[in-house]
Each structure stands twice: as structure tokens, then as C-alpha cells.
Amino acid sequence: MSGRGMSAAAQREARASLAQSFLARFEGLKARLPGDARAREAAALAFGERGLPGPRDEAWKYTNLRALAGMAFHEPFTVVAGCNGLLDRLPAIAAPRLVFVDGRLRQDLSRLPGTMRVSGFAQTPDFGTLVHPEREPLAALNTMLAQDGAMISVAEGVDAGTLVLASLAADVHGRPVAFHPRHRVRLARGARLTLIEISLGEGVYLHNPVSEVLVGQGAVLTHVRLQDEAPGAFHLATLYADIAARGTYDGFALNIGARIARTEIHARLGGENAVAHLNGAQLLGGTQHADFTSVVSHEAPSCTSRQTIKNVLSGKSRGVFQGRIEVARGAQKTDGYQMNQALLLSADAEIDSKPELEIYADDVKCSHGATVGALDADQIFYLRSRGVPEPEARALLVRAFLAEALDPIADETARTCLDEAVERWWERQAA
Amino acid sequence: MLEIKGLKADVDGTEILKGIDLAVPTGEVHAVMGPNGSGKSTLAYVLAGRDDYAVTGGSATFDGVDLLSLEPEARAAAGLFLAFQYPVELPGVGNANFLRTALNATRRARGEPELDAVQFLKLARAETRRLSVPDDMLKRNVNVGFSGGEKKRNEVLQMAILRPKLAILDETDSGLDIDALKIVAHGVNTLRGPDFSALVITHYQRLLDHIIPDRVHVLAGGRIVRSGGPELAHELEAHGYASVAAEAA
Known part of the structure; x- marks a missing residue:
């Protein structure tokens, strides 16, 4: 059913x-x-x-x-x-x-x-x-x-x-x-x-x-x-x-x-100068659905939260991002940042993005943003004009889109493991 | 040899190229000059295979191969290179990786062995040195944060590495100071030889003081209205396009 x-x-x-x-x-x-x-x-x-x-x-x-x-x-x-x-x-x-x-x-x-x-x-x-x-x-x-x-x-x-x-x-x-x-x-x-x-x-x-x-x-x-x-x-x-x-x-x-x-x-x-990075990437195809939901509570002063979520959506897949930053009354000097980006590889793919800020302190720096787009035709043509076949050009641009999210991962073992997974995903889409 | 016959092309239903006839024999460098809006860039893009231009008539062959039937990447593999007027930024793509991907893609298409990272870097460093391009340009993302001059130099670097048989330079001189202009010209001149041809598209004569063309063609209103030797560039500079175009008409 x-x-x-x-x-x-x-x-x-x-x-x-x-x-x-x-x-x-x-x-x-x-x-x-x-x-x-x-x-x-x-x-x-x-x-x-x-x-x-x-x-x-x-x-x-x-x-x-x-x-x-x-x-x-x-x-x-x-x-x-x-x-x-x-x-x-x-x-x-x-x-x-x-x-x-x-x-x-x-x-x-x-x-x-x-x-x-x-x-x-x-x-x-x-x-x-x-x-x-x-x-x-x-x-x-x-x-x-x-x-x-x-x-x-x-x-x-x-x-x-x-x-x-x-x-x-x-x-x-x-x-x-x-x-x-x-x-x-x-x-x-x-x-x-x-x-x-x-x-x-x-x-x-x-x-x-x-x-x-x-x-x-x-x-x-x-x-x-x-x-x-x-x-x-x-x-x-x-x-x-x-x-x-x-x-x-x-x-x-x-x-x-x-x-x-x-x-x-x-x-x-919960304590001063605490840091949270809640980053991620969702690569979906077919009729897959993936939801990234986060609530960050800044309850102490001078804490930092960073969030970059990248979605690459093909087929009829759907990505969801819900991100909420809560800043408590005493949490001055809070630094919160949230970015959700989606690359839609097909006309039937869909992204829903719901960022929320709830701020009760007055000396804070919080920002959020969202972008949605397809692969850039000029970029694809530029690569093709240099001899790179279209599928390879698209793959290169998808990897480039993900780079900003993946590059901060300093642990080499983890990074290799993720890079291989990205390649596997791409091969599945091409198959 | 590049042979263009009666080439017509539309952009959004407006005819821009109205029947171009042009031949660039192997080993020659030709200049195409013309006022703004004459169709110079359209000609470059149509030859490189950009799909927002509709070819409505005529032909373009390169060494007998019908260019217009090929995908852009196949045109590159056949030896065509377009130096863009506005090089495209590729955030997240390292320049070295981009150049190696491009070089290996064309090598693969030609049945040549691919270069590994070490072989490639050796080649790329030799070219950056020859063209006085700082090494760090290889490490940066493609054209991201590059000045206008750096972008044009990066086009020439790509050309030097990809070693095309036919280069089309689309206003590569625009926005360049005299030093950068000399580097670009040097990049083209070192490739000159019996197997290399180029179509240098420019608005001004000054680039042609450094890249001496074998022939100069004047493009106006979507047609080549006059052709001549290098002296034609000077004539244009002295009298302007209007008089030359009027004379032809």
C-alpha cells in the first residue's frame, strides 16, 4: 500500500x-x-x-x-x-x-x-x-x-x-x-x-x-x-x-x-563560548524524501552555531529543511548562522525550507538564508567548450556545490568516506 | 582549415548572422573586427556550439568536419577553443582540477592517454611560467575573485594547456592593460605555426599590433563587408567602422 x-x-x-x-x-x-x-x-x-x-x-x-x-x-x-x-x-x-x-x-x-x-x-x-x-x-x-x-x-x-x-x-x-x-x-x-x-x-x-x-x-x-x-x-x-x-x-x-x-x-x-556545527547534505533521487530538522538553543552568552545544509535533488525527490534558532534572554553575543541551499536537477524535484529565529536577547548576530536553483547553463557550456562531456560537467558542478558543505570536514577518514558516498550516489543517478 | 559559408543564426527570433562567408586556412591568424552589435560574439558562440543560438542556414566546417553537427565538447576534441569574452566563474571548482579534467577529457576523446596529477602539474607549471601567470592561479577556484585581466590570462593559460588547432578569441583584449595585452598576445604568438589557426575577434586595432594577423575581416550588420591585409586594421582605426561599412555598401 x-x-x-x-x-x-x-x-x-x-x-x-x-x-x-x-x-x-x-x-x-x-x-x-x-x-x-x-x-x-x-x-x-x-x-x-x-x-x-x-x-x-x-x-x-x-x-x-x-x-x-x-x-x-x-x-x-x-x-x-x-x-x-x-x-x-x-x-x-x-x-x-x-x-x-x-x-x-x-x-x-x-x-x-x-x-x-x-x-x-x-x-x-x-x-x-x-x-x-x-x-x-x-x-x-x-x-x-x-x-x-x-x-x-x-x-x-x-x-x-x-x-x-x-x-x-x-x-x-x-x-x-x-x-x-x-x-x-x-x-x-x-x-x-x-x-x-x-x-x-x-x-x-x-x-x-x-x-x-x-x-x-x-x-x-x-x-x-x-x-x-x-x-x-x-x-x-x-x-x-x-x-x-x-x-x-x-x-x-x-x-x-x-x-x-x-x-x-x-x-x-549551555555554557559560554560553546560551539555547534549542524551541517549536512541531502542527495536524493527517485521519490526519496529527506527532512533535516534542527532546533538550536542558545542559552549562554557568546556561543556560536553554524549550519549549512545543501540539497541536491533529482527525479521527483523532496528535501525539507526546518531550522530554528532560539536565543534565550541572557544569551548575549550569540552568533548564529543558518544557510539552506538546494540544487534542483529536475523540474519535478522539490525543496521546502522553513528557517525560524526566536530571539530574546538584544546583542546578537543571527542570520539565515536559503537559495534554490538549477545548474547554471553558462557554467555547463563553459565546461563543455573545454571538452568536458555534459554528464561529467554536471557531476563536476554538483560536487562543487557540495564542496562548501564538505570542505570544513577536517577529519580525513570521515571526508574520504563521505566523498565515496557522494560518488556512489552520483553513479546511481547516472545508472 | 575553417570554412564558413552563408552562415545565418538567430537569437530569440532575431537574425544576427545574415550570411557569413569566411575561410581561415590552416596556419593563418585572421582578425574579425566590427562595431558593437555587428554579430562578432554571436559568430564565436555559434562556432563553439552554444545552444541558445539557432543556426538557420549555411555551414561551418573545420578540416572538412561539419562543426555545426557536433556537441560543444566534440568541437573541443576536434581542436576548437573559444577564449570567452566573459569567462565564467566556477565556485567550488579548483582551477588545476578544471584544467586537468578538460585536458584529460579532450585527450580521452582523441584516444590519447590521460595525464596523472603529477604529469599534469608539471605541464601546467611550465605553462604558467611561460605566460608569467602566478602559480597560485592554479590553486584558486576557476575565475572566482579574478580581476578582468586575470580572467583573460586564465583563458590564455587554458588555451596553452589544451593546445587547440583553432582558437577563437572573443574580445580577449577588452579590459586589459598594456602588460596583460602583451601576455595574451605572447600566448597566441607562441602557438603560431603551420598547424595552428586563430580567429581574433576584436573591436580595436591595438591587439593586432601584437598579434599581426594574416587577414582582417570587417563584420557589420551580420555580414563580412570587407576583407584585407593587416593594413585594414589601421584604416579602420583611422577612419572608423562607419566609413568602411559605408564604402562596402
Whole structure:
């Protein structure tokens, strides 16, 4: 069932029915689920009341989950046969790695790091303090059903190097599965970590991760995410980050996979001179839909937030950017910048952009902008007149468009990994 | 040899070229001079294959190949090069990468082996030195933040690296000071030889003091109205286009 032709009432019913099936799963599983049972019950209550977000939810205005609502999801098997093929698709990175298969940590496929403490949520469940299940329905769904995840912590002053967090997914004999991993990354004062998160898979599934990120004073987390999920997959990721004084959260998310994807980030700059970079790129084709939604809360003076989101849209794909900067009363000398740009490679592609500023301090510098355009005919002709064939000229200009977003990524391993993904995407479009 | 016969072209339904006849034998440099709006740039773009011009009649062949039937990139591979009057900026594209992509694309099309980054840089550095172009021009994004003179020099650098058989220079002298003009002229003159031809489009005679043409053609109202030797450029300079065009009519 595609759901595209469904009436509003039928869509509502489908959402309610899927929500009911998740609630029933929770009832059946709850005695065996790890961690704080009260937190789960509260999340179940919130999810029961709100259900799956629909078009009337302001935060989901541009992303309709009707295609998801038409699905029936099953529990993932604990052991997925044939995940070697998926493992082979992971970029060859020499760093330690945590490998999850259908949301479960697989120690046998992982290489544990010596520079930081790492455990599975299944063993050391901790829902943390930043997640808002009462506000975000998918965070409620995650809190209700999370079974595993990565609990990562780096001790004070330690440079922990690079860690790969891989999520491999596969449906089971063509039956869609849903999994809701719960991750937590904690960097103590002065700690450093480069976290490269890669999501890929085969078939139809819902990957609904929630991450809590705590960046301590003067700590630096470089968080590079590559979402290359299966074409039939749903990837709805919510991240909550809290950045202390002089700390930096340097985030970049590249979305090239999934049928419907949402990258939702809530970042709180809680101490003076904290920095948040919430950059990203979405490369879409066919009927893909990807939504980049962020809320940055400047709650302390002299903090900086930077956001450049680039969309390259072909076919009938649709990109969404919702960005909100909130500046609290005392957050003077706030420096906030937000830019959303879209390159439309076809007449049927679409971008929706909704920037919002909410400022309660008087001495701030906040700006935002958006641009939409096609490839420039003069630029294409210039390249062709130099002998560059048209497809190659277009590819070169698309890469150039992305360069501004990708160039600030200083970590070479991460950059290589993203560059390769961009090439893969381009080859898929050409095919 | 470039052979243009009865070439007619429209822009947005307005006829700009009204039947151009022009032949540039291999090894010769010809100048096309004419007042503003005479169709000089249109002629350059039509030969290079820009698709917002509709060719409505006539032909243009290069070494017997029908240029007008080829895609712009195939014309480049056949040895044609257009130095743009207004070189295009390519933000996010490094000049060295651009030049190497262009060189390797034409080499590929001609069945020649591609150059790797090291081989290319060696070649590019030799050319920048020869043309007194600062090395950092290779590192910058293509034409982004370049002065008018730098852009024109970059066109000549591209020409030097791509080594075309036929170069069309579309008012490459406009906006250049005398030093830059000499560099551009030097770039063209060093390519001169039995296998190189050029069509130098210009409004003024001063470039032709440095690139001495074998022939000068006057383009007015979409037609070549007069042709002659290098002295014709001086005559134009002395008496203006109006009298020359009137004399021809």
C-alpha cells in the first residue's frame, strides 16, 4: 500500500493502527526490556496520546509518514543471516568499531576501542536526561521499545581518536522490521572524539535511533553521519546534544539513502563560548524524501552555531529543511548562522525550507538564508567548450556545490568516506 | 582549415548572422573586427556550439568536419577553443582540477592517454611560467575573485594547456592593460605555426599590433563587408567602422 491516494481519515487510521501495534508490542515485551520501567511507561503514555506524527503536527508539516503507516513491522531476529554482504559495504576504516545488526550490538563483529568506555544499552541501560518523549513522538516510541544501543564515554582530557558506529539492517525474509536503538555519547571535560556513524541495509525496515550527546567543558566531538539506508527503508533519527562551556559539537550528516529520512537535532548551547556545527547534505533521487530538522538553543552568552545544509535533488525527490534558532534572554553575543541551499536537477524535484529565529536577547548576530536553483547553463557550456562531456560537467558542478558543505570536514577518514558516498550516489543517478 | 559559408543564426527570433562567408586556412591568424552589435560574439558562440543560438542556414566546417553537427565538447576534441569574452566563474571548482579534467577529457576523446596529477602539474607549471601567470592561479577556484585581466590570462593559460588547432578569441583584449595585452598576445604568438589557426575577434586595432594577423575581416550588420591585409586594421582605426561599412555598401 503506497498510501499516496489515501484520504486524510484513512491516513489517520493507518497511523493509529501502526501506533497501536507498537503499543501492543511494548505491552508484550515490557517485562523483558532493560532499564527504567517508569521511563518506558511514561513514554508509552505519551506515545499513546500523541501517536505517530501526522500532517497537523507543526514539526512534521512537510514530512508525511503515510508510507510508513501503511507498513506492518515485525521484531527483528537477533541473528541475521548473511550480514557479511552488508559488512563488506562498510568503508574500510582502520579505527575501532561498534557494529549493530538490526539494532543489536554484535560484539563478534565489533572491534572495541581501548581509549574510551563502551558498552551496550542492553547491558547498561541509561535513558539519560536530554530526551523529550513527551514532545517528540518518535523519541517516545524509541524510549518505549529501545532494546540496545551504544553507550560511549570518554574520560577527562582523553583524545579518544576515531570510533565507527555502524548500523546494518536487513528485513527478515521480506518482512519489514523496526528497531529503535538508544545511543549515548558522553565526553568529559577536555575530551575529544571523532565518531563516524554509518547506517546501511537491505529491504524494508524502520531505523529509529535516538542519541543523547553530552559534550563537556572544552571537549570536542566530531560527529559525522552517513545515512545510506536501503531504498525501501525509513530512517528517523533524533539527536539531543548538550554542549558545555567552550565545548564543540561538530556535526555533519550526509543523507543519500532511505525512502523517507529525517535527521532531527536538538542542540543546547549551555555554557559560554560553546560551539555547534549542524551541517549536512541531502542527495536524493527517485521519490526519496529527506527532512533535516534542527532546533538550536542558545542559552549562554557568546556561543556560536553554524549550519549549512545543501540539497541536491533529482527525479521527483523532496528535501525539507526546518531550522530554528532560539536565543534565550541572557544569551548575549550569540552568533548564529543558518544557510539552506538546494540544487534542483529536475523540474519535478522539490525543496521546502522553513528557517525560524526566536530571539530574546538584544546583542546578537543571527542570520539565515536559503537559495534554490538549477545548474547554471553558462557554467555547463563553459565546461563543455573545454571538452568536458555534459554528464561529467554536471557531476563536476554538483560536487562543487557540495564542496562548501564538505570542505570544513577536517577529519580525513570521515571526508574520504563521505566523498565515496557522494560518488556512489552520483553513479546511481547516472545508472 | 575553417570554412564558413552563408552562415545565418538567430537569437530569440532575431537574425544576427545574415550570411557569413569566411575561410581561415590552416596556419593563418585572421582578425574579425566590427562595431558593437555587428554579430562578432554571436559568430564565436555559434562556432563553439552554444545552444541558445539557432543556426538557420549555411555551414561551418573545420578540416572538412561539419562543426555545426557536433556537441560543444566534440568541437573541443576536434581542436576548437573559444577564449570567452566573459569567462565564467566556477565556485567550488579548483582551477588545476578544471584544467586537468578538460585536458584529460579532450585527450580521452582523441584516444590519447590521460595525464596523472603529477604529469599534469608539471605541464601546467611550465605553462604558467611561460605566460608569467602566478602559480597560485592554479590553486584558486576557476575565475572566482579574478580581476578582468586575470580572467583573460586564465583563458590564455587554458588555451596553452589544451593546445587547440583553432582558437577563437572573443574580445580577449577588452579590459586589459598594456602588460596583460602583451601576455595574451605572447600566448597566441607562441602557438603560431603551420598547424595552428586563430580567429581574433576584436573591436580595436591595438591587439593586432601584437598579434599581426594574416587577414582582417570587417563584420557589420551580420555580414563580412570587407576583407584585407593587416593594413585594414589601421584604416579602420583611422577612419572608423562607419566609413568602411559605408564604402562596402
